Amino acid sequence: xxxxxxxxxxxxxxxxxxxxxxxxQYVHPIxxxxxxxxxxxxxxxxxxxxxxxxETDTLSYDLNGKYNPDVYKYCAGYQYTxxxxxxxxxxxxxxTGHSDLGDFLxxxxxxxxxxxxxxxxxxxxxxxxxxxHANEVSEANYYKVKLDxxxxxxxxxxxxxxxxxxxxFPKTEQAHIILDLMAGIYNYPGKNVWTYVKILNDSTLVGxxxxxxxxxxxxxxxxxxxxxxxxxxxxxxxxxxxxYKGFWAKFNQTKNFPEIAGKQIKAWFDFxxxxxxxxxxxxxxxxxxxxxxLNNMQVEVPDWDFEKVKAxxxxxxxxxxxxxxxxxxxxxxxxxxxxxxxxxxNPTIYMDEDGKYKGLDQxxxxxxxxxxYTTFSLxxxxxxxxxxxxIIEPDRNADMIKSMLAHYEQSPEHMLPVWSNSANxxxxxxxxxxxxxxxxxxxxxxxxxxxxxxxxxxxxxxTHRDYQSIGLFMDNGYIPDxxxxxxxxxxxxxxxxxxxxxxxxxxxxxxxIYNQFIKYxxxxxxxxxxKSGFMHPKEADGTFRKxxxxxxxxxxxxxxxxxxxxxxxxxxxxxxxxxxxxxxNKRFITYMxxxxxxxxPDKYFAETEDITKDGIIGNYVHGNEPSHHDAxxxxxxxxxxxxxxxIRMILPKMYKSTPDGLGGNDDTGQMSAWYIFSSLGFYPVxxxxxxxxxxxxxxxxxxxxxxxxxxxxxxVKNQSPKNVYIQKITLNGKPLKSYFISHADILNGGExxxxxxxxxx
Numbered sequence: 001x002x003x004x005x006x007x008x009x010x011x012x013x014x015x016x017x018x019x020x021x022x023x024x025q026y027v028h029p030i031x032x033x034x035x036x037x038x039x040x041x042x043x044x045x046x047x048x049x050x051x052x053x054x055e056t057d058t059l060s061y062d063l064n065g066k067y068n069p070d071v072y073k074y075c076a077g078y079q080y081t082x083x084x085x086x087x088x089x090x091x092x093x094x095x096t097g098h099s100d101l102g103d104f105l106x107x108x109x110x111x112x113x114x115x116x117x118x119x120x121x122x123x124x125x126x127x128x129x130x131x132x133h134a135n136e137v138s139e140a141n142y143y144k145v146k147l148d149x150x151x152x153x154x155x156x157x158x159x160x161x162x163x164x165x166x167x168x169f170p171k172t173e174q175a176h177i178i179l180d181l182m183a184g185i186y187n188y189p190g191k192n193v194w195t196y197v198k199i200l201n202d203s204t205l206v207g208x209x210x211x212x213x214x215x216x217x218x219x220x221x222x223x224x225x226x227x228x229x230x231x232x233x234x235x236x237x238x239x240x241x242x243x244y245k246g247f248w249a250k251f252n253q254t255k256n257f258p259e260i261a262g263k264q265i266k267a268w269f270d271f272x273x274x275x276x277x278x279x280x281x282x283x284x285x286x287x288x289x290x291x292x293x294l295n296n297m298q299v300e301v302p303d304w305d306f307e308k309v310k311a312x313x314x315x316x317x318x319x320x321x322x323x324x325x326x327x328x329x330x331x332x333x334x335x336x337x338x339x340x341x342x343x344x345x346n347p348t349i350y351m352d353e354d355g356k357y358k359g360l361d362q363x364x365x366x367x368x369x370x371x372x373y374t375t376f377s378l379x380x381x382x383x384x385x386x387x388x389x390x391i392i393e394p395d396r397n398a399d400m401i402k403s404m405l406a407h408y409e410q411s412p413e414h415m416l417p418v419w420s421n422s423a424n425x426x427x428x429x430x431x432x433x434x435x436x437x438x439x440x441x442x443x444x445x446x447x448x449x450x451x452x453x454x455x456x457x458x459x460x461x462x463t464h465r466d467y468q469s470i471g472l473f474m475d476n477g478y479i480p481d482x483x484x485x486x487x488x489x490x491x492x493x494x495x496x497x498x499x500x501x502x503x504x505x506x507x508x509x510x511x512x513i514y515n516q517f518i519k520y521x522x523x524x525x526x527x528x529x530x531k532s533g534f535m536h537p538k539e540a541d542g543t544f545r546k547x548x549x550x551x552x553x554x555x556x557x558x559x560x561x562x563x564x565x566x567x568x569x570x571x572x573x574x575x576x577x578x579x580x581x582x583x584x585n586k587r588f589i590t591y592m593x594x595x596x597x598x599x600x601p602d603k604y605f606a607e608t609e610d611i612t613k614d615g616i617i618g619n620y621v622h623g624n625e626p627s628h629h630d631a632x633x634x635x636x637x638x639x640x641x642x643x644x645x646x647i648r649m650i651l652p653k654m655y656k657s658t659p660d661g662l663g664g665n666d667d668t669g670q671m672s673a674w675y676i677f678s679s680l681g682f683y684p685v686x687x688x689x690x691x692x693x694x695x696x697x698x699x700x701x702x703x704x705x706x707x708x709x710x711x712x713x714x715x716v717k718n719q720s721p722k723n724v725y726i727q728k729i730t731l732n733g734k735p736l737k738s739y740f741i742s743h744a745d746i747l748n749g750g751e752x753x754x755x756x757x758x759x760x761x
Contacts, residue, residue: 023321024314026337027140030659032095034080036614036623037662039342040092041078041138043158045313046320046344047373047396049285051092052156052163054145055102055185056082057120075099077185080659084123085131085147087180088156090163090283091220094345095666096377098428100214100421102185104222104283107178108167110150115178115236115266123149127178140341141313157310159300160349161293165281166306169273177279179224179267181209182238197267198259198290202229205267206290215424217362220285223293227280227304230269232256238264280304287423288364292352299353320344323392324676327701334657336679336699339672343385344393346668347400350374350422358423360410370402376420377668379429380625382436384673387684391746394446394707401441402449404434408457416461430468430486430560431493432461439500440687443507444743452508458501459513462494462520470494478526481537481545481558488527488535488558489626492570495524499573500688524571528581533591534564552600552619562626565595565619572629572686575636585637592634596620596646615654615664622654623664628674629685632693635739641725641760643739644696647678648724651698680704680714681754682741692746694739696724697754710749716756723756 032039042053055077073079075096077089087107093100109127118126129149137144144155153168169175181195190212197207208221234255239262260267271279282304284297301309321340328336351357351372359365365372389397407417411425416435419428435458442451465471469484473494479487499521505513529536529544537545537558550557551564559567568591571578579588598619615623620630631646654663655675666672677683681697702714718727729736732750741752 020322021325022318023325023337024140024317026333027317027321027341028138028334028338028657029140029143029341030080030138031335031338031657032342032659032662032666033076033078034659036664037660038075038093038095038097038665039662040076040094041136042088042092042143043141043156043163043313044345045141045158045160045316047347047349048158048160048345049349050090050158050161050163050283051094051345051348052088052090052158052165052283053092053143054078054085054088054154055105055183056085071099071186072097074185075665077102080133082120083130084120084128085145086117086128087178087183088154088165089183089185090222090285092185093375093668094342095662095668095671097665097667098214099186100184102183103209103220103285104224105178105180105183106165106281106283107180108147108150108152108154108169108279109176109178110152110170110172111174113174113176113268113270115180115268117180117183139314140317142310155306157306157313159309159313161284161286161296161353162301162309163283163285164301164306164309165283167279167281169271169277169279171273171275171277173272175271175273175279177226177230177269177271177281179269181207181265181267184211184213186213192263194261194263195265196259196261197235197265199233199257203227206293208290214426214428215422218422218424219358220287220422221290221293222286223282223284223290223297225282225297226269227278228271230271232270234268235260236266236268237262238266278306280306286352287350287358288352288356292354292356296353317341323705324680325703325705326679326699328679328699331657332679332698335655335661335675338657339655339675339679342666342672343388343669343676346375346377346381347373347403348375350403360407360420360423360425361412362423363410365406365410367406370399371396372406373400373403374421374423375668376400376404376417376434377670378417378419378433378437379431380667380670381673382433382440382687383625383628383670384677384684384687385669386437387440387687388673388676390441390444390446390743391704391706397437397441398446398448401438401447401454404438405449405454405457408461413464413467414457414460415464415467416457430490432467432497433493434458435462435497436500436687439504440684442504443688443690445747451504452510455501455504455508455510455513458504462498462501462517473523474520476526476540477523478538480540482540484558485556486558486560488537488564489560489562489567489570491527492524492535492567495521496571496573496686498523499686503688521573522577524574525577525581528568528578530581530583533568533582535568535570536564561624562621563619565598566621566624566627566630569595569630569633570626573688575633575685578633579636589634589637589639589642592630592642594619595630596649617650617653622650623671625667625670628670629683632683632685632695635693640694640739643693644725644760647695648698648721651675651678652721681716681752690743691740692743694726694729694736694741696726696756704746706747706749708747710747712746712749713751715751715753717754718756720756722758725757725760726754727757727761728755729753 040053087105135146193210286292502517
């Protein structure tokens with residue numbers, strides 16, 4: 001009887017496995033590692049603190065003072081076309097347009113010890129090694145590569161707070177592990193404020209690194225453990241020597257000394273290895289303390305089972321990926337699930353396993369009832385990433401908002417985050433788009449926090465008169481051109497954010513606040529010039545700038561990361577008002593058609609380092625987020641079929657299953673979130689509304705598995721690359737009367753069904 005039961009159980013398990021597709025196989029982290037995608041190919045778990053990935057260049061000064069100035073290219077530390085690897089570090093931004101992080105670089109070597117990384121043209125001059133993509137594997141939570149210089153096989157995986165390395169060595173008495181605390185993505189003189197290493201025993205060490213980079217006051221702690229005792233260790237201190245060296249001058253700190261401190265430190269650890277022996281390393285990090293890092297290691301990865309940590313991490317990815325299950329071509333599955341992967345890297349957990357984290361006030365706090373997050377690239381992610389989370393990650397998104405509210409409480413300015421990372425506010429980009437994220441959650445009913453208190457934080461941020469010309473916006477109804485280089489784009493972004501505040505106030509029955517901010521929401525009209533037909537810089541005397549206005553250029557036109565052609569459409573909260581202001585339906589459609597068809601002259605691509613032909617179709621800039629809602633604006637006209645046409649044109653042009661397959665920076669998941677929504681057939685044009693605009697689905701079928709057990713399915717008949725036009729659309733069997741659905745339609749579960757064809761209706 002027992003044997004029969006066992007056999008039945010095994011058959012049932014096999015049946016369940018067969019019914020549950022492996023989605024991790026479709027994740028290709030190498031997509032976007034070439035050109036301007038700025039993503040990394042290494043290992044991480046969903047929203048993990050550790051991103052363990054190779055560096056093909058760290059943009060550091062070498063020991064001879066030679067500097068690589070190509071900062072923008074290496075925002076994630078890795079470029080697919082490079083031929084060498086300099087090491088493996090533990091922290092990375094995913095898809096940003098700014099270079100930083102790259103903490104605690106580790107590199108295995110054999111032979112004579114070399115502490116200089118060497119150069120790309122002469123990798124043998126240092127510890128840098130050549131490699132081949134033929135010997136490289138990049139998966140969700142797993143990276144593997146052969147280092148040609150030594151023959152070492154490097155493998156890595158992670159838990160949330162621990163990077164796990166596994167290096168397979170040849171037989172040698174000269175095996176080394178180098179720990180470079182000088183290295184980092186975009187280093188420069190003064191960035192390393194202080195570093196410290198302490199040897200606890202002959203297999204464990206702790207330390208920290210303080211940097212003054214994009215985050216000005218950032219300290220990251222580590223604990224590092226080996227599975228084998230090292231035979232010797234040493235330090236190199238490249239900190240500029242002071243005239244007086246003090247007490248420590250009488251000690252030889254370079255060989256087997258227990259600790260060292262300085263601005264520029266490297267350490268090495270020696271081993272004797274047999275052929276095929278695996279040296280394993282666990283590197284745990286903490287924003288709080290070295291003890292916190294040790295505890296993170298003990299709790300998350302107590303043993304030395306590399307395959308278990310890899311499997312556990314991939315199981316976490318499998319769970320996340322199954323929140324949306326699709327039927328599509330194999331290539332589209334790769335693009336879709338890689339987009340899901342990229343969308344779930346940031347924001348990142350920023351607290352120890354015991355709930356302690358460093359706050360914006362640089363004090364240690366205890367997270368009470370929430371997980372604390374960091375890396376809020378809100379100018380980008382408020383548009384689609386956080387709305388996506390409100391559908392498939394509502395609990396996590398709520399914790400992200402609680403993290404923003406904690407930031408507000410700890411802020412000396414009493415402002416919500418703008419672009420925050422590692423207990424620092426970077427003040428990057430314009431607007432105050434945490435307001436959009438909070439309002440979107442409140443409007444959609446995902447607010448397990450004090451919504452009125454959150455609204456107060458939004459109001460305080462939006463009325464902080466001394467920040468980025470907010471006072472001028474409130475007093476004039478626009479920001480004068482003479483006062484702010486981003487006068488037009490900031491006016492437009494503030495108007496949208498203030499509309500979000502108005503929607504939240506309306507839901508919370510705070511009529512006085514609603515009346516105040518709905519008025520501010522109309523300030524976009526004050527920078528629209530009907531004579532030029534564009535959003536236009538406006539001077540303090542109330543007249544539009546008469547000279548030096550070029551709607552194609554990005555320089556000195558009053559816009560940030562965009563031109564007048566694209567920003568003129570940035571009124572996501574009032575498309576009908578915009579259409580009316582621009583002369584009505586016919587003229588608006590002509591403008592939209594021209595946006596996608598006009599061939600932007602080459603001279604405009606040379607204006608700034610981050611404007612290339614990547615991500616551009618005509619004059620439509622998909623690689624920069626202010627345009628992401630543009631194609632959906634046809635839904636407010638009498639030609640909604642053009643939205644369908646444009647979406648299905650953008651998808652294959654901007655997203656490919658190749659290393660150069662991202663048409664611009666992924667921007668911590670925003671580009672990927674656009675792909676996910678658009679592939680499913682709808683998009684949140686104005687977060688802060690419960691409305692989604694219909695596009696043209698690129699999948700055959702999709703099931704969104706909601707957290708309460710319900711599911712929302714998308715069924716598509718006659719799907720093909722040519723059948724991009726909707727012939728019929730129904731919601732739960734009833735014809736859809738408009739090209740919009742609500743958030744409640746999704747959360748209630750049911751079916752959105754499309755019938756597609758090759759001609760528009």
